[in-house]
Amino acid sequence: MLRFGTQLGRQASCTKLRVSAMPAFGKTLQLVTRKMTQQRPPVDFTTSIRTKSAKDNEKITGLGWFLLLIPATTFGLGCWQVKRKIWKEQLIEELNGQLSQPPAPLPEDLSDLSHMEYRLVKIRGRFLHDKEMRMGPRSLIRPDGVETQGGLISQRDSGNGYLIVTPFQLSDRNDIVLINRGWVSRKQVEPETRALGQPKGELELTAVVRKGEARPQFTPDHKDGKVYLYRDLTRMCAATGAAPVFLDATYDAKSAQHGPVGGQTRVTLRNDHLSYLITWFSLSAATSFLWYRQIVKRIPF
Incomplete structure (x- = not known):
């Protein structure tokens, strides 16, 4: 205890x-x-988090300047298409002007015709009707320059047909050239249906110098040796023995009554530069707006 x-x-x-x-x-x-x-020491929590200043927002990075090449390039392409359009329109005007000039004599060297497309020339000789060919189908170009469109039942015979291409023996030399005599309807394709329009003797013609054509895209091959889909100068000359010269006969009201209708020449230069320049300038405007919104103003979508 x-x-x-x-x-x-x-x-x-x-x-x-x-x-x-x-x-x-x-x-x-x-x-x-x-x-x-x-x-x-006291902790300043405001300096631990870095905030972007207004100056940082105004600064454009290298990537931003690189993206500016897109609207600049499309604008330059639009300006280039404007120049191309002006040049093409002047060229078409010059070629149409050549059709109104007085006809020149056929040069001695037929190879000089390669630099004379759409020039009027005078020739004299006779047709070789037994080697006649046709090219088409084609629509009729009236003497006023308006193309008649076929396809309707009421216009089938007047708007759809073929061009008659006939070898022509020159009278002053031993050369044969190809003459596009003009347009005929489907009913007059065969020579027998237009016997009055098949001159036999020697005659003088005024014609337009033309060049051969390359095979258009998606165009099938020719059916036979008499029907051609385009101006295949190589095969036409090989089949007829003619020199590589192709001429379009001008319109003659007298011969057009019973035979092919001449004057089927068109200045076929493609001029799509207006649509091209609209496309490039539209892209330039759209990309410039996007660049300003995203890079300069930093406005998100």
């Missing part, structure tokens, strides 16, 4: 010492915390 009382007395004294020491330890902890707080 005495030993148990002694132990209780020791535990009580230790508890008093701990309780009495707690205020001192708390004060010491408060002093240490206060010193650490005073020594630590």
Whole structure:
């Protein structure tokens, strides 16, 4: 009992010492915390996150300048098509002007005709009707220059037919050239149906110098040696023994009464530059707007 009382007395004294020491330890902890707080510099949370300034927003990167090449290039192509359109229209006007010039004599060297397309020339000789060919089908070009479109039942005979190509023996030399005599309807394709329009003797003609044609895309091969789909000068000359010269006869009201209708020459130069320049300028305007919106103003879609 005495030993148990002694132990209780020791535990009580230790508890008093701990309780009495707690205020001192708390004060010491408060002093240490206060010193650490005073020594630590204040944290500025506003400088830890970097914000973009207005100057950064105005700056255009290298990629942005590179993308500017798209509207600049399309604008340059549009300007180039404007020049091409002006040049092509002048060329067509010059070629049409050649058709109104006085006819020139046929040169001694027939190879000179390769530089005289759409020039009027005078020739004299006779037709070789036994080697006649036809080219087409083609629509009729009236003397006023208007093309008659075929296809309707009421216009089938007057708007759809063939061009009659006949070898022509020159009278002043031993050369044969090909003459596109003009247009005939389907009912007059065979020579027997237009016997009055097949002159036998020597005559003088005014014709337009033309060149051969390359085979158009998607055009099938010729059916036989008498029907041609385009001016295949190589095969036509090989079949008839003619020189590589192709001439379009001009319109003659007298011969057109019973035979082919001449004057079937058209200045066939493709002029699509207007649609091209509209396309390029439209692309330039669209890409310029997108570049300004995305690169300069930084406006998202």
